[in-house]
Amino acid sequence: xxxxxxxxxxxxxxxxxxxxxxxxxxxxxxxxxxxxxxxxxxxxxxxxxxxxxxxxxxxxxxxxxxxxxxxxxxxxxxxxxxxxxxxxxxxxxxxxxxxxxxxxxxxxxxxxxxxxxxxxxxxxxxxxxxxxxxxxxxxxxxxxxxxxxxxxxxxxxxxxxxxxxxxxxxxxxxxxxxxxxxxxxxxxxxxxxxxxxxxxxxxxxxxxxxxxxxxxxxxxxxxxxxxxxxxxxxxxxxxxxxxxxxxxxxxxxxxx
Amino acid sequence: xxxxxxxxxxxxxxxxxxxxxxxxxxxxxxxxxxxxxxxxxxxxxxxxxxxxxxxxxxxxxxxxxxxxxxxxxxxxxxxxxxxxxxxxxxxxxxxxxxxxxxxxxxxxxxxxxxxxxxxxxxxxxxxxxxxxxxxxxxxxxxxxxxxxxxxxxxxxxxxxxxxxxxxxxxxxxxxxxxxxxxxxxxxxxxxxxxxxxxxxxxxxxxxxxxxxxxxxxxxxxxxxxxxxxxxxxxxxxxxxxxxxxxxxxxxxxxxx
Numbered sequence: 001x002x003x004x005x006x007x008x009x010x011x012x013x014x015x016x017x018x019x020x021x022x023x024x025x026x027x028x029x030x031x032x033x034x035x036x037x038x039x040x041x042x043x044x045x046x047x048x049x050x051x052x053x054x055x056x057x058x059x060x061x062x063x064x065x066x067x068x069x070x071x072x073x074x075x076x077x078x079x080x081x082x083x084x085x086x087x088x089x090x091x092x093x094x095x096x097x098x099x100x101x102x103x104x105x106x107x108x109x110x111x112x113x114x115x116x117x118x119x120x121x122x123x124x125x126x127x128x129x130x131x132x133x134x135x136x137x138x139x140x141x142x143x144x145x146x147x148x149x150x151x152x153x154x155x156x157x158x159x160x161x162x163x164x165x166x167x168x169x170x171x172x173x174x175x176x177x178x179x180x181x182x183x184x185x186x187x188x189x190x191x192x193x194x195x196x197x198x199x200x201x202x203x204x205x206x207x208x209x210x211x212x213x214x215x216x217x218x219x220x221x222x223x224x225x226x227x228x229x230x231x232x233x234x235x236x237x238x239x240x241x242x243x244x245x246x247x248x249x250x251x252x253x254x255x256x
Numbered sequence: 257x258x259x260x261x262x263x264x265x266x267x268x269x270x271x272x273x274x275x276x277x278x279x280x281x282x283x284x285x286x287x288x289x290x291x292x293x294x295x296x297x298x299x300x301x302x303x304x305x306x307x308x309x310x311x312x313x314x315x316x317x318x319x320x321x322x323x324x325x326x327x328x329x330x331x332x333x334x335x336x337x338x339x340x341x342x343x344x345x346x347x348x349x350x351x352x353x354x355x356x357x358x359x360x361x362x363x364x365x366x367x368x369x370x371x372x373x374x375x376x377x378x379x380x381x382x383x384x385x386x387x388x389x390x391x392x393x394x395x396x397x398x399x400x401x402x403x404x405x406x407x408x409x410x411x412x413x414x415x416x417x418x419x420x421x422x423x424x425x426x427x428x429x430x431x432x433x434x435x436x437x438x439x440x441x442x443x444x445x446x447x448x449x450x451x452x453x454x455x456x457x458x459x460x461x462x463x464x465x466x467x468x469x470x471x472x473x474x475x476x477x478x479x480x481x482x483x484x485x486x487x488x489x490x491x492x493x494x495x496x497x498x499x500x501x502x503x504x505x506x507x508x509x510x511x512x
Contacts, residue, residue: 151350154320157338159364159417169363173354250354250397 036219043223050224055209060228063194063206066122070129071190075183077130078137082182083175085138086145099138107132108196115201125197125205132193133186137179144178145171177251184240191233265421265453266294266317270326273312286312288478290326294455296420299447301464302457304474304482305511310457312479314423317455318344331420340364343414347426349406351398357409358394361385364417384412387446404435411446421453429459440467444491461511465504466493473510483510 020040026032027039050056085092107128114124148171156170198207206229213221244251273287286309294300302310315321316328319338328335330342351360361381369377385391388408398406407427414422427443428436444467447454458464464471471485485507493500 149350151346151348152352154318154338154344155346155350155413156352156363157320158318158340158343159413160340160367165367170352173352176354248354250356250399252399 035217038220038223040223040227042220043227046218046220047224047227050221056228059204059206059209059225062122062202062204063198064232066125066205067129067190067194069122070126070194071133071187073126073130074133074186074190075137078134078182078186079141079179081134082138082141082179083145083171086142087171099135102131103135107193108200111197111200120201120203125194125202128197129190129193133189136185136189137182140178140182140185141175144175147178148174177248180240180244180248184237187236187240188233191229191236195229263296264293265296265298265331266292266455267329267332268292268313268316268326269329271316271323271328272325273309273316273321274324285478287316287323288480290480292472292481292484294421294453296453297451299444299454299456299467299469300472301468301470302455302472302474303459303461303464303507303511304479305476306459309479310459310474311425313474314344314425314455314457317421318342318423320344340368340417341420343417343419343422345407345410345414345422345424345427347429349398349410351406351410351413353398356395356397357390357401358385360398360409361413361416364413368417380416384416387415387449388412388442402435403431404439407431407439408442411443415446415450415452419452421455424454424456426457426459428463436463441492443467461504461507462495462500465489465500465507466495471507473507 023037024039024041027034027037047056081091081095085095110131111124111128114127118124118127152170152174153166156166161169194205195207195210198205199211202208206225210222210225210229213219213225268290271287271290272285275284275286277283290313302313304310312321316323317330317335319335319342335342352363355363358381361384362377365373365377365380381394382391385394388411390405390408390412393401393405398409401409407430411422411427424443428439431439440463443454443456446452456464456468465487468487471487473482473485474480475482485503487503489497489499489503
């Protein structure tokens with residue numbers, strides 16, 4: 001193909017930019033209600049205010065602290081439980097029904113209880129995040145540890161690997177791509193759950209900030225908050241991708 | 257360390273294998289009374305209709321399966337489990353995808369490394385990669401290699417631990433016709449250089465006639481030895497050679 005060739009990263013900006021510009025124009029020319037749907041430029045202006053008065057950092061710090069704690073708990077428990085369930089039948093028989101019973105329950109259904117148990121502060125949020133985010137880690141780790149090619153196990157046995165060498169050298173590395181997928185999903189769920197939880201019951205945080213803005217009818221602040229939440233999700237997922245390239249250089253997403 | 261040529265290395269002594277009944281299904285008789293001797297340094301091919309349990313033969317000798325009755329003897333001692341003296345080469349290469357080419361070859365060596373032999377590992381790895389013509393690919397991952405290269409790598413990994421017998425389970429079946437022909441002569445070359453005993457399962461009669469000293473013809477399930485054919489032709493043998501064709505036709509009439 002001849003002519004202008006943009007780098008792929010630039011091409012990928014075209015979609016979001018088109019939406020932003022269209023939105024800005026329709027809002028400015030009064031095609032939509034400016035009060036309900038202010039132009040993005042106003043949202044960015046409000047974002048500047050939030051940054052300069054420090055309110056954004058306070059909210060962001062509160063939310064991210066809860067997310068990181070809950071997420072870390074979910075990953076630790078999820079990996080250990082997933083591997084144990086895959087390798088030990090008794091553990092699987094004990095935990096599998098519990099996981100399958102709890103998994104369909106919306107984590108937010110448990111949030112009112114969590115507030116009673118752990119208070120309106122960080123504890124209740126960390127609890128629901130840890131609960132909700134542990135399921136994808138458990139299930140993916142389990143799938144990874146179970147789906148190991150039996151011939152890899154056989155080959156390493158023939159080569160003389162002991163049980164421990166097999167676990168360290170084969171089971172764990174073979175499960176890593178699956179575990180990584182579970183961890184990535186868990187992070188996404190953590191971000192979703194924290195915002196919702198902070199909208200139900202919190203005194204600080206990104207979700208609380210957005211809800212408060214809505215109740216005082218500052219729609220540009222609602223959008224500013226949503227932009228930040230979206231940007232964090234986008235940036236962290238990029239981070240996860242490069243982390244995977246670094247951790248699993250051998251892994252090909254479309255391996256055949 | 258290949259033992260004395262001609263000396264008996266492997267003996268299947270009245271081996272049967274029956275999978276016990278599961279969930280109301282009848283028990284499955286896989287191998288019925290198998291007797292077979294293999295001499296040290298021999299290249300023995302096993303042919304038979306697909307699903308006739310040819311691979312079962314290898315799994316029994318590799319120690320992945322235990323006979324229901326009879327004995328599998330290796331150097332006069334019953335096989336009790338997998339071991340480095342009997343290395344399997346799988347149809348779909350069972351390479352460790354998270355290890356580079358060189359690391360795959362080194363894996364088995366490192367399991368038994370100590371102060372005296374640990375220093376020689378890089379040398380052995382280099383020699384093995386040279387033997388299978390992969391010296392330029394030491395730092396590639398298996399996913400970067402072609403099918404034929406992966407198969408050669410698997411052979412190198414098996415040979416690195418200096419086994420007495422190579423168990424090859426349709427090692428070339430997954431390759432395209434052209435690669436397959438090249439690999440046939442390469443396997444023969446490796447055999448001539450190393451003088452390992454090779455037990456080679458294939459469903460390709462021509463391949464068996466071109467490569468093997470002896471051909472074991474197996475019957476449909478339950479497996480037993482239908483006939484053992486000595487191929488007395490001089491090497492290299494060509495597919496187009498009428499003598500080769502004659503042997504191949506006779507064998508294929510046996511299988512009809």
